[in-house]
Amino acid sequence: MKTRISSIVCLLCVLGAADLTRAEDPYSQRVADPYALSPDPPTMSSGTIEPYLSFFAGIAVPRSADATFTDGTQPTIVKDVDYRKNFSLGGNLGIWFPTRNKLAGFDLGMELTGFLWQADAGCCQENFNGKTDSSGNFQGTTTEIQGLYIGPNFLVRYPLAISEAYPNGRWFPYVGIGVGMHQMSMRPGGTRGVNGDITGNGNPITDQRDTSVGFLGMGGVKAHLFKYVAAFAEAKYVHAHHDGLLTDRFGLSTPFGANLTVNQYSSSINTILVHVGLSIHFDVNP
Numbered sequence: 434m435k436t437r438i439s440s441i442v443c444l445l446c447v448l449g450a451a452d453l454t455r456a457e458d459p460y461s462q463r464v465a466d467p468y469a470l471s472p473d474p475p476t477m478s479s480g481t482i483e484p485y486l487s488f489f490a491g492i493a494v495p496r497s498a499d500a501t502f503t504d505g506t507q508p509t510i511v512k513d514v515d516y517r518k519n520f521s522l523g524g525n526l527g528i529w530f531p532t533r534n535k536l537a538g539f540d541l542g543m544e545l546t547g548f549l550w551q552a553d554a555g556c557c558q559e560n561f562n563g564k565t566d567s568s569g570n571f572q573g574t575t576t577e578i579q580g581l582y583i584g585p586n587f588l589v590r591y592p593l594a595i596s597e598a599y600p601n602g603r604w605f606p607y608v609g610i611g612v613g614m615h616q617m618s619m620r621p622g623g624t625r626g627v628n629g630d631i632t633g634n635g636n637p638i639t640d641q642r643d644t645s646v647g648f649l650g651m652g653g654v655k656a657h658l659f660k661y662v663a664a665f666a667e668a669k670y671v672h673a674h675h676d677g678l679l680t681d682r683f684g685l686s687t688p689f690g691a692n693l694t695v696n697q698y699s700s701s702i703n704t705i706l707v708h709v710g711l712s713i714h715f716d717v718n719p
Contacts, residue, residue: 481531481716482528482529482530482531483528483529483530483531483601483714483715483716484527484528484529484714484715485525485526485527485528485529485663485712485713485714485715486524486525486526486712486713487524487525487527487665487710487711487712487713488522488523488524488710488711488712489522489523489524489525489548489665489667489708489709489710489711490520490521490522490523490708490709490710491520491521491522491706491707491708491709492518492519492520492521492706492707493518493519493520493521493550493551493552493580493704493705493706494518494704494705494706494707495516495517495518495552495702495703495704496516496703496704496705497513497514497515497516498513498514498516498700498701498702498703499511499512499513499514499700500514500561500678500680500698500699500700501698501699501700502682502696502697502698503676503697503698503699504696504697504698506682506683506696508560511558511559511560511561511682511698514554514558514561514700515554515555515558516552516553516554516578516702517551517552517553517554517555519550519551519552519553520550520551521548521549521550521551521706521708522548522549523546523547523548523549523708524546524547524548525544525545525546525547525712526544526545527542527543527544527545527586527588528542528543528544529541529542529588529590529601530542531592531600531601533591533592538591538592539589539590539591540589540590540591540592540601540605541587541588541589542587542588542589542590542607542609543585543586543587543588544585544586544588544609545583545584545585545586546582546583546584546585546586546611546613546649547581547582547583547584548581548582548706548708549579549580549581550579550580550704550706551577551578551579551580552578552579552580552617552702552704553575553576553577553578554575554576554578554680555575556573556574556575557571557572557573557574557575557684558573560682560683561576561680561682562574562575562576562621562680562681562682562684563683563684564682564683564684572684573684574621574681574684574686576619576620576621576679576680576681577619577620578617578618578619578620579617579618579619580615580616580617580618580702580704581614581615581616581617581618582613582614582615582616582647582649582671583613583614584611584612584613584614584647584649585611585612585613586609586610586611586649586651587609587610587611588607588608588609589607589608589609590602590605590606590607590655591605591606591607592605593605593606598660599657599660603656603657604654604655604656604657605654605655606652606653606654607652607653607654607655608650608651608652609649609650609651609652610648610649610650610651611648611649611651612646612647612648612649613646613647613649614644614646614647615644615645615646615647615671615673615675615702616642616643616644616645617642617643617675617678617702618641618642619641619642619643619678619679619680620641621641621679621680621681621686621693621694621695621696641679641695643675643676643677643678643679645673645674645675645676646673647671647672647673648671648672648673649669649670649671649672650669650670651667651668651669651670652667652668653665653666653667653668654666654667655712657714661713661714661715661716662711662712662713662714663711663712663714664709664710664711664712665709665710665711665712666707666708666709667707667708667709668705668706668707668708669705669706669707669708670703670704670705670706671702671703671704671706672701672702672703673701673702674699674700674701674702675699675700675701675702676699677697677699678697678698678699678700679695679696679697679698680695680696680698681693681694681695681696682696682698683696
């Protein structure tokens with residue numbers, strides 16, 4: 434009897450030791466992140482650069498702005514132009530430099546960002562894209578506007594949940610500033626101007642555009658879903674001043690661009706954009 438009990442105790446000890454060894458094995462199924470220590474694919478290395486590519490979509494909220502007409506038509510200033518909220522989409526190509534050991538825990542980064550958004554001025558605002566004629570009839574058109582921003586951003590992040598699996602942080606908040614090209618493409622007259630530009634030829638959404646310098650401020654949060662895939666949400670604020678914007682302020686354009694009428698104005702365009710997206714991160718070893 435004593436021999437049987439001793440045998441059972443020895444067997445339990447052997448099984449317990451084997452289980453403990455398996456639990457400590459970094460390649461066992463008990464590891465929460467199977468990519469943490471696996472040589473294939475390689476882990477991101479602490480202290481090495483971290484390139485990434487991301488895509489995003491969201492909404493653009495242009496702030497109401499005054500329009501100052503420079504073509505001699507009256508009144509000269511129209512208050513609070515109502516630019517519509519609409520979709521936005523774009524992408525980033527960037528790189529992080531893990532320098533937190535030298536910068537109180539912060540990393541530095543750079544990215545090239547580009548995104549589109551719609552900022553149509555809906556029909557019809559008095560003296561901006563519509564007017565009451567002498568007979569008391571109101572006529573007007575939508576001013577279709579598309580915005581484009583392309584430029585570099587300079588970023589700072591604070592890595593959180595740092596581990597052997599995620600030496601650059603499982604998630605992190607970040608902020609950035611940038612300056613770039615800010616372009617507004619216009620189609621005064623809405624569908625009436627679809628086949629004509631200011632000269633009566635071409636596609637107005639591409640031929641009638643004004644380009645200026647834009648200034649960007651941003652902030653967001655990014656979290657890794659998997660080793661090399663992260664989700665993020667960010668908000669951007671873009672400011673630019675344009676002197677060559679166009680609209681059919683009195684609704685005089687006739688259908689199909691046969692008589693496209695435009696009026697030039699200047700305005701400061703301020704836009705808030707909220708984007709969510711996914712990014713792919715890469716490991717670059719020295």
